[in-house]
Amino acid sequence: MLQCHYTRARIPALINQELPIQTRRYVARHLDHCSACRAEFERQKTVKQELMRELPHFGKPDESALERIWAQVQSDLRPAAPRHNTRLPLKSYSFGGIIAGLLLVLLLPIAGNAGTMSVPHHPSPQIIVLTETPTNRVAVAVPTLIALVAQTAPGETDTPTILDNTPATPSAAVP
Amino acid sequence: MADQLSNYEEQSPADVPALIARCLAGDQNSYTQLYNCFATAMYRLCYSLLLNRQDAEDVMQDVFVYAFKNLRRYDSQKSAFKTWLCTIAVSRCRNMYRRKRFLLVDWSQLLHVQFPAPHSDMPEPALTRKDAADVIHAALAELSPRLREAVVLRYGHGLTYREIADIMNCPPKTAESRVRLAHEQLRSRLQPVGHTLLEELWQVQEQ
Numbered sequence: 001m002l003q004c005h006y007t008r009a010r011i012p013a014l015i016n017q018e019l020p021i022q023t024r025r026y027v028a029r030h031l032d033h034c035s036a037c038r039a040e041f042e043r044q045k046t047v048k049q050e051l052m053r054e055l056p057h058f059g060k061p062d063e064s065a066l067e068r069i070w071a072q073v074q075s076d077l078r079p080a081a082p083r084h085n086t087r088l089p090l091k092s093y094s095f096g097g098i099i100a101g102l103l104l105v106l107l108l109p110i111a112g113n114a115g116t117m118s119v120p121h122h123p124s125p126q127i128i129v130l131t132e133t134p135t136n137r138v139a140v141a142v143p144t145l146i147a148l149v150a151q152t153a154p155g156e157t158d159t160p161t162i163l164d165n166t167p168a169t170p171s172a173a174v175p
Numbered sequence: 176m177a178d179q180l181s182n183y184e185e186q187s188p189a190d191v192p193a194l195i196a197r198c199l200a201g202d203q204n205s206y207t208q209l210y211n212c213f214a215t216a217m218y219r220l221c222y223s224l225l226l227n228r229q230d231a232e233d234v235m236q237d238v239f240v241y242a243f244k245n246l247r248r249y250d251s252q253k254s255a256f257k258t259w260l261c262t263i264a265v266s267r268c269r270n271m272y273r274r275k276r277f278l279l280v281d282w283s284q285l286l287h288v289q290f291p292a293p294h295s296d297m298p299e300p301a302l303t304r305k306d307a308a309d310v311i312h313a314a315l316a317e318l319s320p321r322l323r324e325a326v327v328l329r330y331g332h333g334l335t336y337r338e339i340a341d342i343m344n345c346p347p348k349t350a351e352s353r354v355r356l357a358h359e360q361l362r363s364r365l366q367p368v369g370h371t372l373l374e375e376l377w378q379v380q381e382q
């Protein structure tokens with residue numbers, strides 16, 4: 001029983017040929033005599049063979065996908081090109097929520113009745129209400145706020161465009 | 176697949192550093208070449224980790240944009256270019272599934288795994304690869320992200336534990352034990368429905 005336990009723990013390593021020679025001998029000898037462990041060994045070997053055979057084929061793209069991605073990479077790399085892609089950098093999402101929240105809090109008193117913005121049958125167009133506010137700073141921020149409010153509404157699947165230029169920060173990316 | 180040579184044949188060009196040097200010198204064509212060489216592998220990696228085509232496309236776009244913008248920071252002395260790309264891809268995929276934690280598992284896929292009909296009068300060998308892919312999809316979906324990363328890098332991309340450790344930012348021993356755990360989990364998770372299925376697939380394909 002103890003031998004079985006010891007062997008089971010080493011079966012994956014045995015299959016991957018990662019056991020030191022003495023351990024390998026010991027485990028192999030047990031497998032010769034214990035049919036239960038032997039069966040387990042065969043099962044795991046099948047799984048490994050299946051993975052080795054199937055994983056290199058798994059998720060192969062079609063060429064149209066690769067061409068589409070390449071076109072987008074190129075347009076992202078083009079220095080001065082205006083960027084209006086709707087799919088946004090992934091890493092900025094969580095910041096997006098925070099900044100959208102901050103903007104909301106900041107503009108709430110000025111916008112007056114921001115709460116009504118989400119009521120669908122509100123009669124007056126929000127843009128007019130908001131652009132009537134006097135301060136310059138707010139006038140600049142207003143369209144963004146509207147975009148943010150629209151985008152962070154129930155679906156919350158999109159990241160606001162405002163964060164498009166957030167610097168890339170993959171922590172593990174730089175070796 | 177083998178009928179004509181694809182632009183995106185998965186192969187490392189003989190001299191990646193030279194190709195990168197030409198990129199850095201401003202040769203646009205070299206960027207295209209570099210992309211073509213690694214696009215398929217990176218897509219497979221992203222898809223295997225995210226299990227969703229749209230997410231894989233998004234992340235992959237991000238990976239190449241980042242890599243090309245930071246090409247100067249790649250050090251060929253430290254790692255192979257593919258390893259460097261994998262590092263970027265894994266970190267981007269992690270961001271993605273952290274955000275979509277509850278949406279990641281494609282339940283429709285999980286619940287509708289196609290089983291081949293072994294006793295059918297009409298054998299359809301062309302289907303077996305797709306069936307196997309469905310099984311793999313379902314199995315990967317049930318692994319935790321770390322185990323999925325380890326097993327995909329090991330068996331899907333043939334990387335060493337040392338390389339996997341660099342990519343996953345963990346000690347090589349940890350990389351090794353993650354592959355082992357993935358192994359054991361896949362075995363037990365595939366077993367109830369999958370084991371006989373896998374055996375049948377073997378038999379069908381060996382005929």
Ligand SMILES: [Zn+2]
Nearest residue numbers: 003004034037
């Ligand atoms: Zn035993």
